[in-house]
Amino acid sequence: MTEFFHHIFNTLSGGLLAYIIPFLFVLTIVVFFHELGHFLVARWAGVKVLTFSLGFGPELIGFNDRHNTRWKISAIPLGGYVKFFGDESEASTPSSEAIAKMSAEERAGSFHHKTVGQRAAIVAAGPIANFILAVIIFAGMALYYGKPNTTPRVDAVQPDSVAAAAGFKTGDVIAAIDGRAIETFGDMQRIVSVNAGTELTFLIKRDGSEITLKATPALQERKDSFGNSHRIGVLGIQYNAKPDESRSVPVGFFESIKFGVEQVWFIIGTTFKFIASLLSGTGNAGELGGTIRIAQLSGQAASLGFQVLVNWCAMISVSIGLLNLFPVPLLDGGHLLFYGVEAVRGRPLSERAQEMGFRIGLGLILMLLVFTTYNDILHIAGS
Structure with missing residues (x-):
């Protein structure tokens, strides 16, 4: 047991700065835009905003704007909040005593005296801002770096694989999966990887004609370059990029926006697939990660370059x-x-x-926090 905790301590301390700085970079951007969504729509609705905080706990630094909103950075950088006039706490629970004593002028600026539609818009604006941020990041990266240019072509079929059994042949080009157009080999990989055990319908271009094949990706556990294990679906086909396919191709503004929306929608769909697999008992709850795992993956993303880190930021934004x-x-x-x-x-x-x-919500969140932290510790211990 002592060696177990010693291993965890060494793993964490050895990469502490490498994890913390990228983690704070990602979390600060994601939380800021989330709270900014609440803030902007609240201001639009005429709600008086008392506090805009990045982090919780004691204030480290802050200032008041011309509307007397306190903008601050707090000591515990694991989230943030916007506190409205009439709120009893950072969770926007109403203060009955304060509301009862409000004058007509104060009620006009109180969050809890707005219509149900206005309150719903203010609350929904936070998650919507996260989705918009992710679209902007993915679109911006595509606009600056271009899109992958790989062809969804089968250059080799592994013997005794799912693809071999389904009838895939060398030279096949995958045009669509379950009716969804496939533009790159990466598009095909993403769909296959999250559909282990699910039968997929492939539209194949072969020798000038189109045929339909059905295949069910097999579940395999693979490790990335950092030693992280991933359970993914595989077909058993290989692709060898030609020189002109290894370069990204430029895209226009509207195409980049379309690309950003598609990326966000794919992450949302993948998340719901994972949740459905957990509810059906076919998924692996051990893959649920928490704060420690996010910090570790942020550090790993940063080590691969700015583009990877920013794309990771977009993925976290969608998830949050x-x-x-x-x-x-x-x-x-x-x-x-x-x-x-x-x-x-x-x-x-x-x-x-x-x-x-x-109270029930707090209990559920705390249980999820404990469970994901336990998973994170096991993950680090096994790395």
């Missing part, structure tokens, strides 16, 4: 936006759930019901 939309009290999705009930009932839930909801 999606996580916040889950209907769990304390998260944005939990607030939206309460507002949906309020819209149907014509009045908000009782304070007791909301308080119970927040």
